[in-house]
Amino acid sequence: MSKPPQPPGPSAPPAADAPHGARRVGIIGAGQLARMMLGPAIELGLTAPVLATSREESAAAVAGQVHLGRHDDEQAVRTLAGEVDVLTFDHEHVPAAILEPIGAESLAAVRPGPAALAHAQDKLVMRERLTALGHPCPRWWRVGSRADLAEALERTGGRLVVKTPRGGYDAHGVRVLDAADQADDWLSEHGQLLAEELVPFTRELSAQVARRPGGEAVAYPVVQSLQKDGVCYEVVAPAPGLDESAQQRIQALALAIAEDLEVVGMLAVELFETADGEVSVNELAMRPHNTGHWSMDGAVTGQFEQHLRAVADLPLGATTPRGPVAVMVNLLGGAAEDLAPGAHAALAADPELKVHLYGKSVRPGRKIGHVTLVGEDAGDLLARAHRAERLIVDGPATAAPADGTTKETR
Numbered sequence: 310m311s312k313p314p315q316p317p318g319p320s321a322p323p324a325a326d327a328p329h330g331a332r333r334v335g336i337i338g339a340g341q342l343a344r345m346m347l348g349p350a351i352e353l354g355l356t357a358p359v360l361a362t363s364r365e366e367s368a369a370a371v372a373g374q375v376h377l378g379r380h381d382d383e384q385a386v387r388t389l390a391g392e393v394d395v396l397t398f399d400h401e402h403v404p405a406a407i408l409e410p411i412g413a414e415s416l417a418a419v420r421p422g423p424a425a426l427a428h429a430q431d432k433l434v435m436r437e438r439l440t441a442l443g444h445p446c447p448r449w450w451r452v453g454s455r456a457d458l459a460e461a462l463e464r465t466g467g468r469l470v471v472k473t474p475r476g477g478y479d480a481h482g483v484r485v486l487d488a489a490d491q492a493d494d495w496l497s498e499h500g501q502l503l504a505e506e507l508v509p510f511t512r513e514l515s516a517q518v519a520r521r522p523g524g525e526a527v528a529y530p531v532v533q534s535l536q537k538d539g540v541c542y543e544v545v546a547p548a549p550g551l552d553e554s555a556q557q558r559i560q561a562l563a564l565a566i567a568e569d570l571e572v573v574g575m576l577a578v579e580l581f582e583t584a585d586g587e588v589s590v591n592e593l594a595m596r597p598h599n600t601g602h603w604s605m606d607g608a609v610t611g612q613f614e615q616h617l618r619a620v621a622d623l624p625l626g627a628t629t630p631r632g633p634v635a636v637m638v639n640l641l642g643g644a645a646e647d648l649a650p651g652a653h654a655a656l657a658a659d660p661e662l663k664v665h666l667y668g669k670s671v672r673p674g675r676k677i678g679h680v681t682l683v684g685e686d687a688g689d690l691l692a693r694a695h696r697a698e699r700l701i702v703d704g705p706a707t708a709a710p711a712d713g714t715t716k717e718t719r
Contacts, residue, residue, distance in 0.1 A: 330621045330623040331355075331393075331394035331395045331418070331621040332355060332356060332394060333355070333357075333393040333394045333395070334350065334355050334357050334393060334394070334396075334397060334617060334620060334621055335358050335376075335390065335393035335395065336357055336358070336359045336360070336368070336397055336399055337360045337380050337389070337397070337398050337400075337403055338359070338361075338368075338399025338400045339359045339361030339362070339367060339368035339369040339375070339399065340367050340368065340400065340667075341368070341667040342399045342400075342597050342613075343359050343367070343399035344372075344667060344668065345605070345613045345665070346399075346597070346617060347371060347372055347373075349611070349613050349614035350617055353617060353621070353623070355617060355621060356373075356374070356393070357372070357373075357617075358373075358374035358375065358376055358392065358393065359372045359399075360376045360377075360378055360385060360386065360389050361375055361376070361377060361378075362379055364377070367667045367669050368399070370668050371668065376388060380400070380403045381402070383407045386407050386408075386411070387407075387411065387416065390411045390416045393417050394417060394418065395419075395420055395620050396411065396418070396419050396420070397420055397421075397574060397620045398421075398596050399596065400596070402430065403426075405423040405426070418620075420522070420573040420574050420619070420620040421573050421595045421620075425571050425573070425595060426595055428570050428595075429593045431474050431475055432472050432473075432474050432503045433451055433501065433503050435592075435593055436449050436503060438569075438570070439590055442569050444562065444565070444566060444590055445562075445589045445590060446590050447505045447508050447589050447591075448464075448506040449503060449504060449505045450503075451501055451502075451503065452471070452492075452502050452503075453500060453501045454496065455489045455490060455492075455493065455496065456489075457504075458471070458489040458496075458502075462487070465507065467487055468486065468487045468507055469486060469505060469506055469507060470483065470485055470486075470504070470506075470507055471485075471486050471492050471503070471504050473495060473503075474499065475499075483539070508581045510581035510582055510583055511582055511583060512582050513533070513534045513535070513536065513581060513582070513591070514532065514534070514548055514551075514559065514580040514588065515544075515577055515578065515598070515601070516528065516529075516559050516560055516562065516563035516577070516578045516580065517532075517577050517578075517600065517604075517612060518560070518563045518564050518567050518575075518576050518578075519574065519575050519615045519616065519618070519619045519625055520564075520567045520568070520573055520619060521573065521619050521622055521623075521625060523622075525624075526564050526567055526568070527626075527627075528560040528563060528564055528628065529546075529601065529612070529628045530547035530548075530556065530628070530630060531547060531551060531555075531556050531560060532544050532545060532546040532600055532601075532603065533546075533548035533549060533551075534579075534599075534600045537641065538674060540639065540674065540676065541600060541639060542639055542641070543636065543637065543638045543639070543695075544599075544600050544602070544636065544637040544638075545634065545635075545636050545691070546604070546607055546630065546635045546636070546637075547630070547634075559580065562590075563576065566578055566590075566593070572595055573620060574595060574596065574616050575596055575598065575612055575615060575619065576594070577594040577600060577601060578590060578593060579591040579592045579593070579594070596616065597612045597613050597616050599676075602637045602639075602665070602681065603635040603636065603637040603681055604628075604635075605663070606635070606683060607630055607631055607632065607637075607681060607683045608629065608631060609626060609629045609630075610626025610627055614626060615628075630683075632684055632685065633685045634684060634685060634686065634687045635681060635682070635683045635690075636682050636691050636694050637680070637681045637694070638679060638694040638695055638697075638698050639678075639679045640666075640676070640678040640679055640680065640702050641673075641674050641676060641677070642672045642673050642674055642675040642676075642702065643671075644702070644704060644707060645671070645701070645702055647704075648666055648671070648677065650704060651701035651702065651704050652664050652666065652700075652701050654705040655680070655701055658696070659682075659693055659697060661683070661684070662680055662681075662682055662693070662694075662697050663680060663681045664701070665678050665679050666678040678701070680694050680697045680698060
């Protein structure tokens with residue numbers, strides 16, 4: 310049996326006189342990430358109220374305490390802050406103008422803080438800071454006019470990627486252009502855009518780390534991710550073919566970014582890897598991340614528990630893998646509106662499978678859950694995970710049989 314890569318331990322020991330940590334962690338946002346924090350919060354003895362726009366949201370449907378309100382409603386955020394020790398996030402969209410006074414007034418600790426969060430909220434801010442710090446990034450330009458875009462296109466050979474600075478996710482707010490007039494609508498709406506060279510990457514990697522307020526930090530194995538229509542579809546941990554030296558180099562990069570930006574909580578660094586083995590930073594997320602879902606069942610400490618430990622200033626957990634390989638496959642909305650029959654069939658077919666459903670209504674392509682497996686062979690694990698995926702999203706009556714034949718050929 311091959312031995313999985315061993316992630317580095319804590320980068321700094323906790324102080325001997327460290328407090329026992331926060332007891333009440335308020336979560337702004339009530340999507341699936343908040344939902345998956347709730348189980349670990351209960352196990353850690355934390356109170357974890359959520360701020361939701363409706364009681365039907367993924368986390369609100371199962372949370373013990375729900376505050377109704379928007380993330381950009383100052384009063385709603387301040388009300389939640391007044392009842393907890395720490396505020397953290399299901400997403401990065403809370404305005405800094407709301408968060409800064411909360412921290413300044415010591416109403417609640419904000420983790421990650423607004424200064425760090427700015428680098429996940431605004432891609433131009435992120436690119437400027439990472440470039441100034443010397444971290445590897447694609448060539449990029451701040452463009453504010455069609456002429457700026459035309460100049461960037463000329464420098465990149467006639468094609469580039471354009472991103473809206475704020476609000477983009479899962480392929481939203483991203484375009485590949487070959488003419489300067491193809492972003493006129495975005496320039497009119499946003500004023501400035503981020504333009505980047507098209508990186509000739511061979512695959513996408515993700516490096517996740519967790520950091521406490523005092524600087525203690527740990528890293529997870531670097532993983533390989535595959536996208537489907539711009540949405541994370543499958544993850545293999547650790548990234549196949551990535552040797553120990555490259556693992557350590559990329560982990561060190563992610564740890565350095567977390568320290569440089571003073572992130573508290575989980576940080577995901579999404580990366581492009583090129584044929585020569587070099588990497589460049591694509592995007593940052595300062596919260597649990599889709600590419601870390603494998604860790605719920607594949608690591609000693611899953612990312613949701615780790616995020617809570619970090620923001621509550623509790624000792625960080627081991628990130629050691631539970632087996633040589635772990636895989637995660639996202640469940641994207643398909644034909645089945647009721648996921649229970651397919652989930653039942655998938656669990657019956659593979660007792661080692663772990664199924665995580667988000668309690669969300671089904672729409673085509675929408676993230677409605679994920680499955681994970683841990684074992685020794687990535688190909689076998691992925692085949693089993695995708696078999697389960699088809700059973701759940703299409704329903705057991707329409708999914709392909711386990712032997713790979715179709716109902717018609719049978």
